[in-house]
Amino acid sequence: MTITKESTGRTNVTGQPDAFIRNHQYNFIKEQALNLVTAHAMANDAEVLSVLRHLSHEKVFALFPALTEEQKQILRPLTSVKDTDDAEGFLAGLRPHLIPFRAVTNDSLKRLFPKVKRLKGPNVPSIDFYSLSYLAWQENTNRFLVAERNGRLQAVSGQFGASRKQGICMICHKHGTVGLFTAKTKAGADNYIKHGQYICADESLCNSRLTSLERLEQFLDRLER
Structure with a gap:
């Protein structure tokens, strides 16, 4: 197992x-947004739908500790989502406001894994x-x-089993x-502890379903011990 850290050296993530x-x-x-689409397809009670819209609005706004008025205006159309077309239009409007993951190169990745030869x-x-x-x-x-x-x-690395199973x-x-x-983590001068955790076989799918960083950070913290 390899675990290293490298400063991104930036003040503005995207420019x-x-x-x-x-x-x-x-x-x-x-x-x-998709929950609202489902709710509108299944519920006819205007009061229930109003409550669901309000809850969705509150949950989304709670993701951001300090929204500007302009940013609030970008997010507010969520409450108008009723069908798939509405959802797709709303989400398309958000894409210009996405922050990308830190850009890397193969050389910078090799520096993150200095013990791995022929990476x-x-x-x-x-x-x-x-x-x-x-x-x-x-x-x-x-x-x-x-x-x-x-x-x-x-950065972390470890063995990933070829066997596949259904799980969390x-x-x-x-x-x-x-x-x-x-992966193995050092537990003393000459002692190591082996940690095994089940993760998605498809990392792209995992990224598309990840709605909180909490468990990702817990995963990394466990390997850092």
Whole structure:
């Protein structure tokens, strides 16, 4: 197992002052929009729908501790979502305001994993950084993960089992096809502890379903001990 941290050395994540929504927040908002679509398809009670719209509005606004009035205006159309077309239009309006994951290169990734010889790295030009809360890729039996925390890149690696089963992912906490990620952490001068955690077999799917960073951070913290 490898775990390293590297400063991102930046003050502005995107260079775009109107970008304020991270991937996990976008996924949460999308979830709320689709819940409203389902509610309108199944419920006829105007009062019930009004309450659901209000709750969705409150949950989304609670994601952001200090919204500007302009940002509130961008999010408010959520309460008008009634069908799939409304949801798609609303979500399309959010995409220009997404904050991408920290851009990386193969050279910068090699610096994050200094003990790994012949690290190939992912196909960086094909990565949609706007759809990532963490970056992950597979090389042989090893899985590599990179996440940004407090302005720094944190990297971990470990064995990822070839067997697949249905279960709960420790990162996105959604049910699906998972594999066993196993890594060793130092517990003393010459002692190591092996940690095994089930995570999504498909890291892209995991990123698309992640609505909170809490369990991702817990996953990383456990490997840092």
